Amino acid sequence: MNADPEDTDDTGTVRVDQFLSHPPAKVWRALTEPDLIARWLMPGDFRLEVGHRYTMRATAIPVTGFSGTVLAEVLAFEPERMLRVGWQDADPGSAANADWTITWTLFPEGTGTRLFLEHAGFDPDNPLQQRARSIMGSGWRGAVMRGLIAALDAM
Numbered sequence: 001m002n003a004d005p006e007d008t009d010d011t012g013t014v015r016v017d018q019f020l021s022h023p024p025a026k027v028w029r030a031l032t033e034p035d036l037i038a039r040w041l042m043p044g045d046f047r048l049e050v051g052h053r054y055t056m057r058a059t060a061i062p063v064t065g066f067s068g069t070v071l072a073e074v075l076a077f078e079p080e081r082m083l084r085v086g087w088q089d090a091d092p093g094s095a096a097n098a099d100w101t102i103t104w105t106l107f108p109e110g111t112g113t114r115l116f117l118e119h120a121g122f123d124p125d126n127p128l129q130q131r132a133r134s135i136m137g138s139g140w141r142g143a144v145m146r147g148l149i150a151a152l153d154a155m
Helices: 024-031 034-040 127-154
Strands: 013-020 053-057 068-076 084-090 099-110 113-122
Touching: 013 127, 024 034, 024 099, 024 113, 034 127, 099 127, 113 127
Parallel strands: none
Antiparallel strands: 013 113, 053 068, 068 084, 084 099, 099 113
């Protein structure tokens, strides 16, 4: 990965810049087909339709107040270019009170794709959200990107 987290993050946003050696059409499939999303992110009933609400499940992270269940909604998309999804913690009493926006932007680069991720909406004054930002930033750059690359390589 090219971006230094200290250079690209602020207290409200995680940004990731990743080159993938796969064309945008293939990356788009990995971002928008439910069975592929489940391989590298979380299982859920995703459908590429603005306004579609769906649920994803992961392991709870009590130190951040994350319940382990994400209520998501497709907010916008441009095929093979951009996908924006809203995420909220399913637990309305969640200490982190998460209300985030995840935006994936794809740019052709040679025979591959430059993928930008922006995970925005972290409250700079909420210590649990700042802990979540730190943990999720590491996760996006590490395990999630490795999982995405493995899913792409297996397609």
